Amino acid sequence: MTDDEELCAADLIGRRLLRVPTAWHHYPGVEPSLLHLWLDLEGLGPVRFHTPGTGLSLRIDQPHQPYSMDEYGSVTVVEASPDVPVTRFVGQPIRSVRDIRYRDARVDFTAGVTLQFPAGSIRLLALDDDLVLAHERDLGPVESHLHEDVNLARVVQTSGCFPSQWDAWTTSGQYLYLRYRHGEGSVEQHPSEDPDTWYGAGSRLWTRWDDGSDGGRVELADFLTLAGLRLASGAEVSSG
Known part of the structure; x- marks a missing residue:
């Protein structure tokens, strides 16, 4: 597969997680927010999880270099992010990838995925154009709108x-x-x-x-x- 090639969920199954690079958006006076997350997978390379608007996009894509955004702050890239929950699964293969749908009275779309590893699972969600990692935690009122067909x-x-x-x-x-x-x-x-x-x-x-x-x-x-x-x-x- 080539850089910037879009993937489907099944492409990730069976791939061993090697490392987890991340990109963080820094705004003046506030805590950094997660902008991009890559899962570097054996035999596949770095897969970028991105929120282009509605839903979640998965693409083969090398981690970007740090860059500034003038009045909008700056972005830094961390090659290995031990504080990100998904890093606890480094060295393990992805066993399952399941869609998570967001449904309310107005919209119904695929909002993210659950990645299951031998030692547990994690949800990666695109909510309000933010990438959200939900590891063994409740997201509050939004939970009633998240549905996984299990x-x-x-x-x-x-x-x-x-x-x-x-x-x-x-x-x-x-x-x-x-x-x-x-x-x-x-x-x-x-x-x-x-x-x-x-x-x-x-x-x-x-x-x-x-x-x-x-x-x-x-x-x-x-x-x-x-x-x-x-x-x-x-x-x-x-x-x-």
Whole structure:
């Protein structure tokens, strides 16, 4: 991939985090604010998380040099930012990238992503043209407008072992294909359970991990925990 190339979420899955450069906007008399964040990923390079307006943009982009902005302050670049929460995951692969939508009476857009690592997860959000990192903290009133499609209303097991796999539907109606084979778990989004629909724009990888066991059987509860999914209240679970 080349510099300034826009990425989709699935491009990040499985990539190991190497370092976290950041750019900070300095205004006179106020605390510096986070302007840009890069995740330097193995085999991919630095990915810039940017807020161009509404939503979040992901692009291959080298960290910029520090620059001044006259009366608007200045920008400094920190090559490694130990105080930024996502740096606790340096050395770990990204297991999952899930969209976070912002919905209210006026708008509905993708406001950010949840990045899941083996040791935990973090939300990266674009709110009011600011890049917000939410690590194990509540964002107050805005939380009621943030929605992540992780609650399953219906799960049908289609294979009990070698591989373990399920058809699943979220509470919003999104179909997911869950599979565990040779120690590798994956979650794929598709338009429907019909494989003939799996090759268009409505399909993408949500989650992938390898536990190193080469196993082929896993319990649904353990799979959902590893995948960052959960059963909704009253969810229907059955065998196909």
